[in-house]
Amino acid sequence: MVSINKIRTAIRIKFALPDASGRTQSKIVGIPHNTMIRLSARLDRAAITHEIAEELTDSELMVKLYPSIVHNNRSKRAPNIEHIMTELTKPRGKGTTKAVLYLEYVAEDPKTAMSRSHFYRNINKVLKRSKLVMKQLHAAGEAVFIDYAGYQVFYRKSNKKVWVKVFVAVLGASKKVFAWATYGEKTVHWIDGMTRMFEDFGGVPEVVAMDNAKALVTKPGLIPIFTKNVESLEEHYGCFMDTSRPRSPQDKSHAELGVKFVTQRILVPMMRNHTFFSLEEINDYLTKEIAVLNNTPFQGLPISRNDLFEKNEKTVLNPLPTTPYQMVVDWLRQKVLPNYCNPPIESE
Template sequence: MPHITVREQARIAGASPSATHRINKRCERYGVDHPLLEQFNDTEAKEALRIESKRIHDKREPDYNKALQELGKPRGKRKSRTILFLEYQAEDPSTALSKSQYFRKLNKVMKRLKIVMKQHHAAGETLYIDYCGTQVFYTDNGEKVWVKVFVAVLGASKKIFAFATAGEKTIHWIDGMTRAVEYYGGCPETISMDNAKALVNKAGLIANLVDNVEAWGLHYGCLMDTCRVGRPQDKSLVELGVKFVTQRILVPMLEMSFFSLHEINRHLAREVELLNNEKFQGFDISRNDLFALGEREILEQRGLPALPYAMVVERKLIRVQSNYHFKYKQHEYSVPYALAGEIVDVVITQSHLSISYQNEFVYKHVMSQEIMGATTIPEHMPVEHLADHNMCDKALNLEWARDISEPVTAIVEKWYSETNNPKSRPIAKRCKALMDMVQKRGEHVVTKAVEYALAHKMDRPTDLNLIISAQKLEGGFDKLPAYVRKHENVRGKDYFGGDYDA
């Protein structure tokens, strides 16, 4: 190796010439050359050159195990670092470190222990969800209405979604998740969440989820996963997303005026989109750019169900009545008549009632708000009941009448004009009598009888039978007495004094 001067050595090492000269002298004194020195690490090199680290002499080291054990307890149940220092100092003030030295050493030990694992996220794999601690409000009739903000973050692209809800109950979590997957255009493989009571019945390695949360996962074909209890770092991405949304969007919103939940969500959507378009610190790429690079395509391939999840509000076992209907909230719903007297399983969502019998699906009814009413499906009725049901159908009766003749249609329409109930049984009985009359007498005869009846204000079925019988005796409808309507242009015998003889 060519000889170089001390100044050149100092320049290469980035040290002062005097310090370099002292190191060279130590190497000569202890027989340490350059090739040997390269084999040592820093600690071994210091030992070979007899270089002692600066130490604080006569000062007692803290009991780190005791301090770490105390600081590992939950918040509110552990001593502060100041209390730990005061206890350490009280043992022997003369050998105790200063407060700044104590905190520096303790923090150094804490940092060595606080090691976190780098999480790797595949595109379309995980969506992390949480609620912000900070609330925002809108004004309704002069009163503040506070609302919660749901946040979701995709694992791979870190794309953020935020949506305000009225609360933080199960229905609000489900609403937030549904809107999030619709926003991203597809459902990921896994939803990662915390152990909130609205989501989890019992926490654990495999948590016991609330029924609606588990059903939501089945509906969208994804796993519902929970983080470890007291380990928010398992969903660190959404924790960071909540921090961004809170600091960048929610805190400024507290100085703004909103007058509805819709206004809040419209503002949130705009601001979150700006956040998703911002470049990452130190990179020339944004969340939306990462999302477009591959995660969007994977989520679109997984897709969404044809219909969004309808939350299960209630589940009941109900006995079917003898009229093959069951009652729920002052309204009755039909099931196939063969199930009369049986117990059926009814799952009630926000919009439908789904009926099963012995774990087999039977029928799904749309929820009705009609009090004391009934929803009856014709297919659920026995043959004789179905015939009676069809007899009371106004549309079917009018359709039959139009196939017969205009006069028959006119009399049926006249009958239905007398009632507001399209299912009127008395009117249906008249139509049934008219049908029987047509079948027995023939369409032509009944049509002529109806024409005569309408002209003479005789519209009851008994009147029609009387007209048909009378025309037989008289030899035809033309022989029956004709009704002449009186009006002001017709002068009777009173006009001529009673002596006019036509």
């Protein structure tokens, strides 16, 4: 359908240049030739002149030109967006596809139901506007994406600034966010962030997706080689550690977007408006603000990250191990005898 501004321009050109051909008029208006002919015919059938069009509002003019289309669009029943988003983010194999959701929607009342294309168009608009998904939907409990924010924060100690880094994690399905400040990005800090992340979520996702940080990865590639502590963490929590391709941040786009949200909505305002005197104060503030962010509804939706997490993702996460993970700080290499027996222990 032609925009209302193009329609008003076409009406002015039609009556200002009545002797001009349809092709000439369409070129001036900036619409296809056939569209100009059909619009001119609608104006003649509705007996709308330039003077009448000027007195009508945009809505009134559209009703006169396209009465059947406007009436049909207004009489169509809007789908239940909250229910649809909940179904699309359920665990793999337990959710419902868009096609089935549309059939259920039509079955409620076929007379007031949208067409399939109109239904899909409305759903896709909501998905795009709410930033709920990017290129694909992740099943509940499938993956968590982790990264460190590039924006650093600090606290004051003896009139000096002590700079710290912020660890950020985002669940793939519900988009629930976790953030924690550490003194750096060494292996001990990454593992501290991940263990606290698992405790905050109350479970362990199947995959932990990360970049190729030197503190985590010894050798990147299709089958990366992790550091000893990361391998031990993977075994302890029973999850799978996965890395993105080198120089391909889009592979962990959820983490990149989560870092953007945390930086813009929390880190920048907190450093502008607050002064901190310890790392504990920073983490207390982060915990409160992250809770607010997770409870804030998505744009255009009456549902939040925590709502999706509680409905779909919390119950499908793998359980936490009974004992906490302990960092490996020392490795002992011991040669084995040729007969594959341990050397005898000398008694005192």
